[in-house]
Amino acid sequence: MDGHDRVLAAFLAGELGPAEARRWDEHLLVCEACWRAVREDRAGRQAAQLLRQPAPPGLADRVAFAVEMAAARTAALRQVQLGIGSRRRARHDRRLRWRLAGAGAIAVGLAVTLMVVLLPGGRQAGTLPAAVAAVARYAQAIPAPAGDQHPQPAAPVQVGQPVTVTTGGQQIVLRTWRIGGTEAVVAVSGRPFPMPPGARGVSGLGMAWSVRQGKLGLYCVNGRISELLAAPVPAAELAALAARLPPA
Amino acid sequence: MWRTVGADHRLFLEATLPHLDAVWRVARQAAGEGQDPEDLVQETYLRAYAGFGSYRGENTRAWLAAICLNAARSQARRRRRRPWEVPGAAPPDALPRSRAGGEQSTADVANVVIAGLDAEQVSRCLALLPEPQRVCIMLVDVAGYTAREAAEALGCPRGTVLARVHRGRRRLAQLLAEAGVSHGRP
Numbered sequence: 001m002d003g004h005d006r007v008l009a010a011f012l013a014g015e016l017g018p019a020e021a022r023r024w025d026e027h028l029l030v031c032e033a034c035w036r037a038v039r040e041d042r043a044g045r046q047a048a049q050l051l052r053q054p055a056p057p058g059l060a061d062r063v064a065f066a067v068e069m070a071a072a073r074t075a076a077l078r079q080v081q082l083g084i085g086s087r088r089r090a091r092h093d094r095r096l097r098w099r100l101a102g103a104g105a106i107a108v109g110l111a112v113t114l115m116v117v118l119l120p121g122g123r124q125a126g127t128l129p130a131a132v133a134a135v136a137r138y139a140q141a142i143p144a145p146a147g148d149q150h151p152q153p154a155a156p157v158q159v160g161q162p163v164t165v166t167t168g169g170q171q172i173v174l175r176t177w178r179i180g181g182t183e184a185v186v187a188v189s190g191r192p193f194p195m196p197p198g199a200r201g202v203s204g205l206g207m208a209w210s211v212r213q214g215k216l217g218l219y220c221v222n223g224r225i226s227e228l229l230a231a232p233v234p235a236a237e238l239a240a241l242a243a244r245l246p247p248a
Numbered sequence: 249m250w251r252t253v254g255a256d257h258r259l260f261l262e263a264t265l266p267h268l269d270a271v272w273r274v275a276r277q278a279a280g281e282g283q284d285p286e287d288l289v290q291e292t293y294l295r296a297y298a299g300f301g302s303y304r305g306e307n308t309r310a311w312l313a314a315i316c317l318n319a320a321r322s323q324a325r326r327r328r329r330r331p332w333e334v335p336g337a338a339p340p341d342a343l344p345r346s347r348a349g350g351e352q353s354t355a356d357v358a359n360v361v362i363a364g365l366d367a368e369q370v371s372r373c374l375a376l377l378p379e380p381q382r383v384c385i386m387l388v389d390v391a392g393y394t395a396r397e398a399a400e401a402l403g404c405p406r407g408t409v410l411a412r413v414h415r416g417r418r419r420l421a422q423l424l425a426e427a428g429v430s431h432g433r434p
Contacts, residue, residue, distance in 0.1 A: 005411065005414065005415075006407065006410075006411055008414065009407075009410045009411050009413070009414035010407070010410060012414060013395060013410050013413075015410075037414075037418060039421075040417065040418040040421040040422065041414055041417045041418055041421075042417075043417075043421040043424075044385075044389075044416065044417025044418055044419070044420040044421040044424075045389050045417050047365055047370045047373075047420055047421065047424055048370065048374065048385050048389035048390055048417065048420060049389055049390070050365055050366075050367045050370050051273065051276070051277070051367055051370055051371060051374070051389075051390045052273060052390055052391075052392065053272075053273065053276070053367075054269050054272070055268045055269050055271075055272035055289070056272075056286070059268065059272065059286055059289060060265055060268055062286070062290060063265070063268065063289060063290055063293045064261055064265065066290050066293065066294055067257050067260065067261060067293055067294065067297050068257060070257070070294055070297055070298075071256070071257035071297075
Protein backbone atom coordinates (compact mmCIF):
# COMPACT_ATOMS: atom_id res chain seq x y z
CA MET A 1 0.00 0.00 0.00
CA ASP A 2 1.48 3.35 -1.00
CA GLY A 3 1.23 6.64 0.84
CA HIS A 4 -1.69 7.71 -1.32
CA ASP A 5 -3.72 4.68 -0.22
CA ARG A 6 -2.78 5.19 3.42
CA VAL A 7 -4.11 8.74 3.32
CA LEU A 8 -7.23 7.47 1.59
CA ALA A 9 -7.69 4.87 4.34
CA ALA A 10 -7.35 7.61 6.95
CA PHE A 11 -9.83 9.75 5.00
CA LEU A 12 -12.36 6.90 4.95
CA ALA A 13 -11.87 6.35 8.68
CA GLY A 14 -12.67 10.05 9.23
CA GLU A 15 -9.26 10.74 10.65
CA LEU A 16 -8.15 13.64 8.46
CA GLY A 17 -8.40 17.24 9.55
CA PRO A 18 -11.14 19.41 8.00
CA ALA A 19 -8.87 21.08 5.47
CA GLU A 20 -7.29 17.85 4.26
CA ALA A 21 -10.65 16.08 4.17
CA ARG A 22 -12.04 18.88 1.98
CA ARG A 23 -9.10 18.49 -0.40
CA TRP A 24 -9.87 14.78 -0.65
CA ASP A 25 -13.52 15.47 -1.32
CA GLU A 26 -12.50 17.65 -4.24
CA HIS A 27 -9.96 15.10 -5.41
CA LEU A 28 -12.57 12.38 -5.52
CA LEU A 29 -14.62 14.41 -7.95
CA VAL A 30 -11.90 14.20 -10.55
CA CYS A 31 -10.02 10.96 -9.77
CA GLU A 32 -11.76 7.86 -11.06
CA ALA A 33 -9.31 5.42 -9.39
CA CYS A 34 -9.77 6.91 -5.93
CA TRP A 35 -13.53 7.10 -6.37
CA ARG A 36 -13.58 3.40 -7.24
CA ALA A 37 -11.48 2.65 -4.16
CA VAL A 38 -13.97 4.55 -2.00
CA ARG A 39 -16.94 2.67 -3.44
CA GLU A 40 -15.26 -0.68 -3.05
CA ASP A 41 -14.32 0.16 0.52
CA ARG A 42 -17.90 1.01 1.37
CA ALA A 43 -19.26 -2.06 -0.38
CA GLY A 44 -16.77 -4.30 1.42
CA ARG A 45 -17.63 -2.74 4.75
CA GLN A 46 -21.37 -3.20 4.19
CA ALA A 47 -20.81 -6.79 3.19
CA ALA A 48 -18.64 -7.59 6.21
CA GLN A 49 -21.18 -6.02 8.53
CA LEU A 50 -23.69 -8.62 7.37
CA LEU A 51 -21.73 -11.03 9.55
CA ARG A 52 -22.52 -9.09 12.72
CA GLN A 53 -24.70 -11.48 14.61
CA PRO A 54 -25.43 -11.68 18.31
CA ALA A 55 -24.15 -14.58 20.35
CA PRO A 56 -26.55 -17.53 20.35
CA PRO A 57 -28.95 -17.77 23.27
CA GLY A 58 -27.54 -19.86 26.06
CA LEU A 59 -23.89 -19.09 25.31
CA ALA A 60 -23.68 -16.58 28.15
CA ASP A 61 -25.01 -19.20 30.56
CA ARG A 62 -22.58 -21.78 29.25
CA VAL A 63 -19.62 -19.44 29.62
CA ALA A 64 -20.69 -18.30 33.09
CA PHE A 65 -21.15 -21.89 34.16
CA ALA A 66 -17.72 -22.92 32.89
CA VAL A 67 -16.08 -20.01 34.71
CA GLU A 68 -17.96 -20.84 37.91
CA MET A 69 -16.79 -24.43 37.70
CA ALA A 70 -13.21 -23.26 37.16
CA ALA A 71 -13.58 -21.02 40.21
CA ALA A 72 -14.97 -23.92 42.24
CA ARG A 73 -12.08 -26.12 41.20
CA THR A 74 -9.56 -23.46 42.21
CA ALA A 75 -11.27 -22.97 45.57
CA ALA A 76 -11.40 -26.71 46.21
CA LEU A 77 -7.72 -27.08 45.48
CA ARG A 78 -6.87 -24.17 47.74
CA GLN A 79 -8.94 -25.59 50.57
CA VAL A 80 -7.42 -29.02 50.23
CA GLN A 81 -3.93 -27.55 50.28
CA LEU A 82 -4.66 -25.38 53.30
CA GLY A 83 -6.37 -28.14 55.25
CA ILE A 84 -3.74 -30.71 54.67
CA GLY A 85 -0.89 -28.27 54.92
CA SER A 86 -1.77 -27.39 58.48
CA ARG A 87 -1.27 -30.96 59.68
CA ARG A 88 2.11 -32.15 60.87
CA ARG A 89 3.95 -30.15 58.28
CA ALA A 90 7.33 -30.43 59.92
CA ARG A 91 7.32 -34.18 60.53
CA HIS A 92 5.71 -35.38 57.35
CA ASP A 93 7.00 -33.21 54.56
CA ARG A 94 7.47 -36.03 52.19
CA ARG A 95 4.15 -37.73 52.84
CA LEU A 96 2.45 -34.37 52.69
CA ARG A 97 3.60 -33.74 49.15
CA TRP A 98 2.10 -37.02 48.07
CA ARG A 99 -1.15 -36.25 49.83
CA LEU A 100 -1.35 -32.83 48.23
CA ALA A 101 -0.77 -34.26 44.83
CA GLY A 102 -3.37 -36.97 45.38
CA ALA A 103 -5.97 -34.66 46.88
CA GLY A 104 -5.40 -32.11 44.15
CA ALA A 105 -5.88 -34.74 41.53
CA ILE A 106 -9.12 -35.86 43.16
CA ALA A 107 -10.41 -32.30 43.37
CA VAL A 108 -9.54 -31.63 39.75
CA GLY A 109 -11.06 -34.94 38.76
CA LEU A 110 -14.26 -34.15 40.61
CA ALA A 111 -14.50 -30.70 39.05
CA VAL A 112 -13.88 -32.07 35.59
CA THR A 113 -16.46 -34.77 36.19
CA LEU A 114 -18.98 -32.18 37.28
CA MET A 115 -18.29 -30.13 34.18
CA VAL A 116 -18.75 -33.13 31.96
CA VAL A 117 -21.91 -34.16 33.72
CA LEU A 118 -23.47 -30.72 34.07
CA LEU A 119 -22.55 -29.00 30.86
CA PRO A 120 -24.96 -29.18 27.93
CA GLY A 121 -24.26 -32.36 26.06
CA GLY A 122 -23.44 -34.23 29.26
CA ARG A 123 -25.50 -37.13 30.58
CA GLN A 124 -29.13 -36.17 30.21
CA ALA A 125 -31.61 -36.45 33.08
CA GLY A 126 -34.72 -37.39 31.15
CA THR A 127 -37.09 -34.61 30.27
CA LEU A 128 -36.59 -32.53 33.39
CA PRO A 129 -36.49 -28.74 33.07
CA ALA A 130 -32.92 -27.47 32.71
CA ALA A 131 -32.57 -26.15 36.27
CA VAL A 132 -33.99 -29.30 37.84
CA ALA A 133 -31.92 -31.51 35.55
CA ALA A 134 -28.73 -29.67 36.54
CA VAL A 135 -29.44 -30.27 40.24
CA ALA A 136 -30.25 -33.93 39.58
CA ARG A 137 -27.05 -34.41 37.62
CA TYR A 138 -25.04 -32.71 40.33
CA ALA A 139 -26.56 -34.97 42.99
CA GLN A 140 -25.95 -38.05 40.85
CA ALA A 141 -22.32 -37.04 40.32
CA ILE A 142 -21.54 -36.97 44.04
CA PRO A 143 -19.80 -40.19 45.06
CA ALA A 144 -21.56 -42.30 47.70
CA PRO A 145 -20.13 -41.90 51.20
CA ALA A 146 -17.53 -44.43 52.29
CA GLY A 147 -18.55 -47.44 54.39
CA ASP A 148 -19.74 -46.74 57.89
CA GLN A 149 -16.65 -47.27 60.01
CA HIS A 150 -17.80 -44.58 62.41
CA PRO A 151 -21.25 -43.77 63.68
CA GLN A 152 -22.82 -41.03 61.58
CA PRO A 153 -23.90 -37.91 63.45
CA ALA A 154 -27.61 -37.25 63.41
CA ALA A 155 -27.10 -33.53 62.83
CA PRO A 156 -26.49 -32.47 59.23
CA VAL A 157 -22.89 -31.69 58.31
CA GLN A 158 -22.09 -29.60 55.27
CA VAL A 159 -19.68 -31.27 52.86
CA GLY A 160 -17.34 -29.08 50.84
CA GLN A 161 -18.12 -25.57 49.72
CA PRO A 162 -21.26 -24.24 48.02
CA VAL A 163 -21.15 -24.23 44.24
CA THR A 164 -22.93 -21.61 42.19
CA VAL A 165 -24.15 -22.57 38.75
CA THR A 166 -26.23 -20.82 36.14
CA THR A 167 -28.41 -22.81 33.83
CA GLY A 168 -31.25 -21.74 31.61
CA GLY A 169 -30.70 -18.22 32.92
CA GLN A 170 -31.38 -19.37 36.48
CA GLN A 171 -28.72 -18.96 39.12
CA ILE A 172 -28.55 -21.79 41.63
CA VAL A 173 -26.45 -22.33 44.74
CA LEU A 174 -25.79 -25.98 45.50
CA ARG A 175 -24.82 -27.24 48.94
CA THR A 176 -24.11 -30.83 49.87
CA TRP A 177 -25.08 -32.16 53.29
CA ARG A 178 -24.31 -35.45 54.99
CA ILE A 179 -27.08 -36.48 57.30
CA GLY A 180 -27.31 -39.89 58.90
CA GLY A 181 -25.15 -41.55 56.23
CA THR A 182 -27.05 -39.96 53.35
CA GLU A 183 -25.65 -37.37 50.97
CA ALA A 184 -28.28 -34.76 50.14
CA VAL A 185 -27.97 -31.80 47.78
CA VAL A 186 -29.92 -28.66 48.49
CA ALA A 187 -30.28 -26.21 45.62
CA VAL A 188 -31.41 -22.69 46.37
CA SER A 189 -32.51 -20.14 43.81
CA GLY A 190 -34.25 -16.80 43.66
CA ARG A 191 -36.45 -18.20 40.90
CA PRO A 192 -38.85 -21.12 41.21
CA PHE A 193 -37.81 -24.55 40.00
CA PRO A 194 -40.25 -25.56 37.26
CA MET A 195 -42.41 -28.57 38.01
CA PRO A 196 -41.29 -31.49 35.80
CA PRO A 197 -43.76 -33.66 33.90
CA GLY A 198 -44.92 -36.48 36.14
CA ALA A 199 -44.22 -34.62 39.36
CA ARG A 200 -46.98 -34.44 41.91
CA GLY A 201 -47.94 -31.50 44.03
CA VAL A 202 -47.33 -31.79 47.73
CA SER A 203 -50.50 -31.45 49.69
CA GLY A 204 -50.74 -28.45 51.96
CA LEU A 205 -47.99 -26.54 50.14
CA GLY A 206 -49.28 -24.60 47.17
CA MET A 207 -46.05 -24.41 45.18
CA ALA A 208 -44.35 -27.61 46.31
CA TRP A 209 -43.80 -30.72 44.26
CA SER A 210 -41.88 -33.97 44.35
CA VAL A 211 -40.75 -36.43 41.71
CA ARG A 212 -38.68 -39.57 41.43
CA GLN A 213 -35.66 -39.54 39.11
CA GLY A 214 -34.06 -42.98 39.07
CA LYS A 215 -32.69 -43.61 42.55
CA LEU A 216 -32.97 -39.96 43.35
CA GLY A 217 -35.89 -38.27 45.04
CA LEU A 218 -36.49 -34.60 44.28
CA TYR A 219 -38.49 -32.43 46.61
CA CYS A 220 -39.10 -28.76 45.89
CA VAL A 221 -40.69 -25.89 47.74
CA ASN A 222 -41.03 -22.79 45.57
CA GLY A 223 -41.41 -19.38 47.07
CA ARG A 224 -39.58 -16.08 47.37
CA ILE A 225 -36.52 -18.26 47.79
CA SER A 226 -36.98 -21.66 46.18
CA GLU A 227 -35.32 -24.81 47.48
CA LEU A 228 -34.89 -28.14 45.78
CA LEU A 229 -33.71 -31.17 47.73
CA ALA A 230 -32.15 -34.09 45.87
CA ALA A 231 -31.33 -37.23 47.82
CA PRO A 232 -31.32 -41.00 47.26
CA VAL A 233 -34.14 -41.68 49.68
CA PRO A 234 -37.72 -42.89 49.19
CA ALA A 235 -40.19 -40.20 48.22
CA ALA A 236 -42.07 -40.57 51.49
CA GLU A 237 -38.96 -39.59 53.46
CA LEU A 238 -38.06 -36.47 51.47
CA ALA A 239 -40.17 -34.00 53.41
CA ALA A 240 -38.86 -35.30 56.73
CA LEU A 241 -35.29 -35.12 55.47
CA ALA A 242 -35.82 -31.54 54.26
CA ALA A 243 -37.16 -30.56 57.66
CA ARG A 244 -33.94 -31.77 59.32
CA LEU A 245 -31.73 -29.58 57.14
CA PRO A 246 -30.90 -25.98 58.06
CA PRO A 247 -33.06 -23.33 56.38
CA ALA A 248 -31.63 -21.58 53.34
CA MET B 249 -27.70 -16.20 51.33
CA TRP B 250 -25.69 -16.34 48.17
CA ARG B 251 -22.40 -17.67 49.43
CA THR B 252 -20.17 -18.52 46.53
CA VAL B 253 -16.87 -20.23 46.06
CA GLY B 254 -15.21 -16.88 45.45
CA ALA B 255 -16.16 -13.39 44.50
CA ASP B 256 -13.45 -12.92 41.89
CA HIS B 257 -15.25 -14.92 39.24
CA ARG B 258 -18.29 -12.69 39.67
CA LEU B 259 -16.16 -9.60 39.10
CA PHE B 260 -14.65 -11.30 36.10
CA LEU B 261 -18.03 -12.17 34.60
CA GLU B 262 -19.34 -8.66 35.22
CA ALA B 263 -16.33 -7.22 33.42
CA THR B 264 -16.28 -9.60 30.49
CA LEU B 265 -19.77 -10.93 29.73
CA PRO B 266 -20.94 -7.58 28.25
CA HIS B 267 -18.42 -8.24 25.47
CA LEU B 268 -19.75 -11.69 24.65
CA ASP B 269 -21.27 -10.63 21.32
CA ALA B 270 -17.97 -9.16 20.17
CA VAL B 271 -16.02 -12.24 21.25
CA TRP B 272 -18.59 -14.44 19.55
CA ARG B 273 -18.17 -12.56 16.26
CA VAL B 274 -14.41 -12.87 16.45
CA ALA B 275 -14.68 -16.56 17.33
CA ARG B 276 -17.05 -17.29 14.47
CA GLN B 277 -14.58 -15.95 11.96
CA ALA B 278 -11.42 -17.13 13.70
CA ALA B 279 -12.56 -20.71 14.28
CA GLY B 280 -10.92 -22.98 11.78
CA GLU B 281 -12.55 -25.84 9.99
CA GLY B 282 -13.75 -28.40 12.51
CA GLN B 283 -13.57 -25.89 15.36
CA ASP B 284 -16.77 -25.06 17.19
CA PRO B 285 -17.00 -21.27 17.71
CA GLU B 286 -18.89 -21.78 20.96
CA ASP B 287 -16.05 -23.96 22.28
CA LEU B 288 -13.64 -21.25 21.23
CA VAL B 289 -15.62 -18.61 23.13
CA GLN B 290 -15.64 -20.80 26.23
CA GLU B 291 -11.91 -21.45 25.92
CA THR B 292 -11.36 -17.70 25.56
CA TYR B 293 -13.25 -16.95 28.75
CA LEU B 294 -11.51 -19.69 30.71
CA ARG B 295 -8.11 -18.41 29.60
CA ALA B 296 -9.13 -14.87 30.42
CA TYR B 297 -10.36 -15.93 33.86
CA ALA B 298 -7.06 -17.68 34.54
CA GLY B 299 -5.22 -14.45 33.74
CA PHE B 300 -7.73 -12.04 35.23
CA GLY B 301 -5.87 -11.70 38.52
CA SER B 302 -2.82 -10.29 36.80
CA TYR B 303 -4.65 -8.35 34.09
CA ARG B 304 -3.94 -4.64 34.40
CA GLY B 305 -5.06 -3.44 31.00
CA GLU B 306 -7.70 -0.83 30.40
CA ASN B 307 -9.48 -2.29 27.42
CA THR B 308 -11.11 -5.57 28.34
CA ARG B 309 -12.71 -5.97 24.93
CA ALA B 310 -9.38 -5.77 23.11
CA TRP B 311 -7.83 -8.10 25.67
CA LEU B 312 -10.54 -10.69 25.05
CA ALA B 313 -10.09 -10.43 21.29
CA ALA B 314 -6.37 -11.05 21.61
CA ILE B 315 -7.03 -14.10 23.81
CA CYS B 316 -9.62 -15.42 21.37
CA LEU B 317 -7.25 -15.09 18.42
CA ASN B 318 -4.46 -16.80 20.36
CA ALA B 319 -6.81 -19.58 21.44
CA ALA B 320 -7.87 -20.10 17.84
CA ARG B 321 -4.24 -20.31 16.79
CA SER B 322 -3.43 -22.75 19.58
CA GLN B 323 -6.34 -25.00 18.71
CA ALA B 324 -5.42 -24.88 15.06
CA ARG B 325 -1.83 -25.74 15.91
CA ARG B 326 -3.02 -28.67 17.95
CA ARG B 327 -4.93 -29.86 14.96
CA ARG B 328 -1.82 -29.29 12.86
CA ARG B 329 -3.73 -26.94 10.69
CA ARG B 330 -3.16 -23.35 9.89
CA PRO B 331 -5.73 -21.23 11.71
CA TRP B 332 -6.92 -19.24 8.77
CA GLU B 333 -6.21 -21.62 6.00
CA VAL B 334 -7.51 -20.50 2.67
CA PRO B 335 -10.01 -23.03 1.34
CA GLY B 336 -10.17 -23.86 -2.33
CA ALA B 337 -7.51 -24.26 -4.93
CA ALA B 338 -6.66 -20.69 -5.79
CA PRO B 339 -4.40 -18.78 -3.41
CA PRO B 340 -5.68 -15.27 -2.67
CA ASP B 341 -3.00 -13.49 -4.61
CA ALA B 342 -3.78 -15.50 -7.71
CA LEU B 343 -7.47 -14.66 -7.66
CA PRO B 344 -8.63 -12.48 -10.50
CA ARG B 345 -9.23 -8.94 -9.36
CA SER B 346 -11.66 -8.19 -12.14
CA ARG B 347 -13.64 -9.77 -14.88
CA ALA B 348 -11.77 -11.26 -17.75
CA GLY B 349 -11.02 -8.71 -20.37
CA GLY B 350 -10.12 -5.80 -18.20
CA GLU B 351 -11.09 -3.65 -15.27
CA GLN B 352 -14.51 -4.11 -13.85
CA SER B 353 -16.33 -0.85 -13.66
CA THR B 354 -16.99 0.92 -10.40
CA ALA B 355 -20.72 0.56 -10.81
CA ASP B 356 -20.47 -3.17 -11.48
CA VAL B 357 -18.51 -3.97 -8.33
CA ALA B 358 -20.57 -1.87 -5.96
CA ASN B 359 -23.92 -2.82 -7.46
CA VAL B 360 -23.24 -6.53 -7.50
CA VAL B 361 -21.97 -6.44 -3.95
CA ILE B 362 -24.88 -4.49 -2.57
CA ALA B 363 -27.53 -6.15 -4.71
CA GLY B 364 -27.71 -9.75 -3.59
CA LEU B 365 -25.63 -10.64 -0.59
CA ASP B 366 -26.03 -13.38 1.88
CA ALA B 367 -23.94 -13.91 4.97
CA GLU B 368 -22.70 -17.31 3.93
CA GLN B 369 -21.32 -15.95 0.68
CA VAL B 370 -19.64 -13.08 2.47
CA SER B 371 -18.11 -15.51 4.95
CA ARG B 372 -16.74 -17.65 2.12
CA CYS B 373 -15.19 -14.66 0.38
CA LEU B 374 -13.82 -13.28 3.63
CA ALA B 375 -12.03 -16.60 4.13
CA LEU B 376 -10.18 -15.98 0.86
CA LEU B 377 -8.50 -12.80 2.10
CA PRO B 378 -4.91 -12.88 3.30
CA GLU B 379 -4.83 -13.45 7.04
CA PRO B 380 -3.75 -9.95 8.15
CA GLN B 381 -6.54 -8.30 6.17
CA ARG B 382 -9.05 -10.89 7.21
CA VAL B 383 -8.29 -10.54 10.91
CA CYS B 384 -8.50 -6.74 10.75
CA ILE B 385 -11.85 -6.84 8.95
CA MET B 386 -13.06 -9.45 11.40
CA LEU B 387 -12.23 -7.21 14.34
CA VAL B 388 -13.29 -3.84 12.94
CA ASP B 389 -16.20 -4.50 10.60
CA VAL B 390 -17.61 -7.74 11.96
CA ALA B 391 -16.95 -7.51 15.68
CA GLY B 392 -17.25 -3.72 15.87
CA TYR B 393 -13.87 -2.96 17.42
CA THR B 394 -12.33 0.46 16.90
CA ALA B 395 -9.08 0.64 14.98
CA ARG B 396 -7.32 1.41 18.24
CA GLU B 397 -8.78 -1.65 19.97
CA ALA B 398 -7.88 -3.84 17.00
CA ALA B 399 -4.34 -2.46 17.03
CA GLU B 400 -4.09 -3.23 20.74
CA ALA B 401 -5.37 -6.76 20.25
CA LEU B 402 -2.99 -7.40 17.37
CA GLY B 403 0.00 -5.53 18.73
CA CYS B 404 0.49 -3.41 15.64
CA PRO B 405 0.19 0.31 14.81
CA ARG B 406 -3.26 1.74 14.31
CA GLY B 407 -2.39 2.99 10.83
CA THR B 408 -1.54 -0.54 9.83
CA VAL B 409 -4.97 -1.71 10.93
CA LEU B 410 -6.66 1.04 8.90
CA ALA B 411 -4.62 0.20 5.84
CA ARG B 412 -5.34 -3.53 6.13
CA VAL B 413 -9.03 -2.90 6.63
CA HIS B 414 -9.14 -0.70 3.54
CA ARG B 415 -7.31 -3.19 1.36
CA GLY B 416 -9.32 -6.07 2.76
CA ARG B 417 -12.64 -4.35 2.13
CA ARG B 418 -11.72 -3.62 -1.46
CA ARG B 419 -10.58 -7.17 -2.05
CA LEU B 420 -13.72 -8.49 -0.40
CA ALA B 421 -15.93 -6.33 -2.61
CA GLN B 422 -14.08 -7.54 -5.69
CA LEU B 423 -14.36 -11.18 -4.65
CA LEU B 424 -18.07 -10.81 -3.99
CA ALA B 425 -18.51 -9.17 -7.36
CA GLU B 426 -16.74 -12.10 -8.94
CA ALA B 427 -18.97 -14.54 -7.08
CA GLY B 428 -22.05 -12.57 -8.11
CA VAL B 429 -21.02 -12.62 -11.76
CA SER B 430 -20.24 -16.31 -11.65
CA HIS B 431 -23.69 -16.99 -10.19
CA GLY B 432 -25.35 -15.11 -13.02
CA ARG B 433 -26.29 -12.01 -11.09
CA PRO B 434 -26.35 -8.79 -13.12
